[in-house]
Amino acid sequence: MVSEGSASRDAPARRLRFGMVGGGDGAFIGAVHRIAARLDDRYELVAGALASEPARAKRSALALGIAPERAYGRFEEMAAGEAARDDGIDLVAIVTPNDLHHAVARAFLDRGIHVICDKPLTTTLADALDLAAVVRRTGLVFALTHNYTGYPMVRQARAMVAAGALGEIRVVQVEYAQDWLAERIEASGQKQAAWRTDPQRAGPAGSVGDVGTHAFNLAAFVTGLELEALCADLSTFVAGRPLDDNAHMLLRYQGGARGMLWVSQVAAGSENDLTLRVYGAQGGLAWRHDNPNYLLHTPLGEPPRTLGRGGAATGVEAAHATRLPPGHPEGYFEGFANIYRDVAEAIAARLEHRDPDPLALAFPTVEDGVRGVKFIEAAVESSARGGVWVDTRVAFQR
Secondary structure, three states, X not given: OOOOOXXXXXXXXXXXXXXXXXXXXXXXXXXXXXXXHHOOOOEEEEEEEOOOOHHHXXXXXXXXXXXXXXXXXXXXXXXXXXXXXXOXXXXXXXXXXXXXXXXXXXXXXXXOOXXXXXXXXXXXXXXXXXXXXXXXXXXXXXXXXXXHHHOHHHHHHHHHHHOOOOOOEEEEEEEEEOOOOOOOHHHHOOHHHHHHOOHHHHOOOOHHHHHHHHHHHHHHHHHOOOEEEEXXXXXXXXXXXXXXXXXXXXXXXXXXOEEEEEEEOOOOOOOOEEEEEEEEOOEEEEEEOOOOOEEEEEEOOOOOEEEEOOOOOOOHHHHHHOOOOOXXXXXXXXXXXXXXXXXXHHHHHHHOOOOOOHHHHOOOEHHHXXXXXXXXXXXXXXHHOOOOEEEOOOOOOO
């Protein structure tokens, strides 16, 4: 593979070449990633192994305008082929089911290629720690697409907590409720439901791994708190489903804060209801995904105030993530795009031998991914043992 310092990979201001594994014909999240990558014109899609079946993978790549010689049937071929090219990809986006994340990420990291990976990072803690060790050793950029961290008012909330606007954090409440698995649609052949409810492909948890990791990550991102332990009650309400579709948890954070987390994919009438509330000694914050351009700030003893995206009361962190003037809603695609843009800045800074914009370094990393996998395993263990408290702290290799 040509080194990053070589002429072919060192041209300033060029688009980054990226490839994709998974996300072919009929895959929802692959299209989301491709849209996000295009919004800021920082990337060009030049390679892909877009499905597990080689013929379909190549067909999907050709349909996206990828050159035939870079339409790969298997990710292993893609990793080797792209590493051997002078114009090989700078970054790979991994949008496969969970069980492939480790193998795919390792194949590209071992060849010096940066990674953007869908959550959760892996299906086991051992695999997650392995990826973290490789990233630490190689210094490559590795981002996890917890896309809600890209929302302007989420970044505003994070900045306010870090600046001490709430005082010492006492209580964290987060919930993520959906209803799309309220019936056993996986039995009808619905593709997305089928793999997300299959322990062999999704891992040891269902709703906890799929959207519970988003809730856990959002709380950690905004508060900056490290989860110390949890007590979980996982439920499966739909008969015949092998993984959880609802969970309630109590949370203990280092430093004394306490929290509650509820996640459900059988909450009838809930479409994509992600809500975070944080309370400190001097005030509180509340953010809802169904109204993402506003953040409620409730200072102790003062009237509540609503902060709007793009408003005068918001700071540089929110401004960095804001794309449209006030009054023009933005959200899901733009949140993904903010992560892609920030990753592009981190990689481009390396290629151009300069320091990256500090505001571009807030994207979730491989270590955030490790914490997410530890969260999943701890929740499953706690529930299986009758709701006992389980330690969630991670010992990273140094």
